[in-house]
Amino acid sequence: MAIVNLKDKTIQIKIVYYGPGRSGKTTNIEFIHNKLQQNKNQQISNLVSIDTKGDRTLFFDFFPVSLGKINGFDLKLKLYTTPGQVKYEATRRLVLKGVDGLVFVADSLTSRQDANLESFENLKSNLLYHKQSLSDVKLIFQWNKRDIDEKMIPLSPIEEMERLLNSELKVQSFPASATSGMNVLKTVNYISKETVKSVIEKTILNKHKMGN
Amino acid sequence: MNTVIREDTVTKVEKILQDFIEESGATYALITDMGGNPLFTAGEEDFDVDTLAALSAANYATTKEIANLIKEDNFSLLFHRGNNENVHFAKITQDILMIVLFKPFLSLGLLRLKINSLQQKIVSIIGN
Numbered sequence: 001m002a003i004v005n006l007k008d009k010t011i012q013i014k015i016v017y018y019g020p021g022r023s024g025k026t027t028n029i030e031f032i033h034n035k036l037q038q039n040k041n042q043q044i045s046n047l048v049s050i051d052t053k054g055d056r057t058l059f060f061d062f063f064p065v066s067l068g069k070i071n072g073f074d075l076k077l078k079l080y081t082t083p084g085q086v087k088y089e090a091t092r093r094l095v096l097k098g099v100d101g102l103v104f105v106a107d108s109l110t111s112r113q114d115a116n117l118e119s120f121e122n123l124k125s126n127l128l129y130h131k132q133s134l135s136d137v138k139l140i141f142q143w144n145k146r147d148i149d150e151k152m153i154p155l156s157p158i159e160e161m162e163r164l165l166n167s168e169l170k171v172q173s174f175p176a177s178a179t180s181g182m183n184v185l186k187t188v189n190y191i192s193k194e195t196v197k198s199v200i201e202k203t204i205l206n207k208h209k210m211g212n
Numbered sequence: 213m214n215t216v217i218r219e220d221t222v223t224k225v226e227k228i229l230q231d232f233i234e235e236s237g238a239t240y241a242l243i244t245d246m247g248g249n250p251l252f253t254a255g256e257e258d259f260d261v262d263t264l265a266a267l268s269a270a271n272y273a274t275t276k277e278i279a280n281l282i283k284e285d286n287f288s289l290l291f292h293r294g295n296n297e298n299v300h301f302a303k304i305t306q307d308i309l310m311i312v313l314f315k316p317f318l319s320l321g322l323l324r325l326k327i328n329s330l331q332q333k334i335v336s337i338i339g340n
Contacts, residue, residue, distance in 0.1 A: 007222035098247020
């Protein structure tokens with residue numbers, strides 16, 4: 001649920017990276033954070049990670065980023081990841097509260113296609129928990145780990161992943177490598193732009209004002 | 213559903229929060245939605261407000277889930293005591309949470325009474 005504040009002239013938008021365990025959600029967000037930190041002209045908040053003692057996300061990773069102005073409004077994007085492991089269902093569901101845009105990070109390894117599908121079904125049921133459906137949010141797919149040498153580990157062809165997850169929705173997708181950064185920024189730029197556009201359209205067409 | 217907050221609503225609620233800070237001696241007050249977006253603030257801060265809102269909403273939601281798990285409606289008190297700063301969380305409406313930072317020498321009971329009366333004033337402005 002985006003928040004438009006008419007006094008401070010701000011728009012807040014929540015983007016969540018969703019997907020099965022070890023698909024690269026945290027690596028995506030870490031790459032974006034590192035890139036933004038390199039820009040000396042921009043003040044960037046710390047990346048907050050609530051994880052296990054190892055490297056697995058327990059609750060979420062989070063950081064806010066300012067995207068500049070649009071129509072005189074300061075745009076603030078909140079980037080979150082969810083825990084991918086099946087056992088963290090309760091916390092995963094909580095992170096989806098108020099989501100505006102979703103990046104589904106799918107694992108390209110052939111052996112992980114069932115996990116992709118299971119996680120995608122799980123996403124739909126968790127959105128339902130918040131009385132939302134995929135049509136209420138902006139969604140894009142990222143086919144991650146495309147840099148892996150196929151001679152070493154078999155990868156599913158992109159066409160096959162499209163057929164499995166995106167044949168009905170036909171939304172934008174990007175092949176990517178979160179470790180090398182390939183298409184990571186392209187993914188976040190695209191989802192941000194599309195979500196902002198949709199929020200602006202919705203707030204103009206359907207104003208739900210807070211206050212009597 | 214997106215929420216547009218009118219200018220006069222922000223002014224009214226933030227005035228109430230500022231008065232509360234002056235009367236109670238609390239350090240900082242933040243009202244956030246349950247999705248972790250800050251809505252209204254008052255007081256001085258030297259931390260990232262977006263991060264406080266995100267973590268507080270998550271903390272509150274987690275505690276509520278624990279309550280459900282052990283068949284409690286909710287816990288009546290959500291409060292963390294620190295050496296230099298305490299933090300108190302209170303649900304204002306189904307979708308809105310209030311976070312108050314205050315020094316350990318202040319009375320928690322008195323503060324909670326003030327927060328209760330504040331709650332009604334805020335609901336009368338923003339609705340349920």
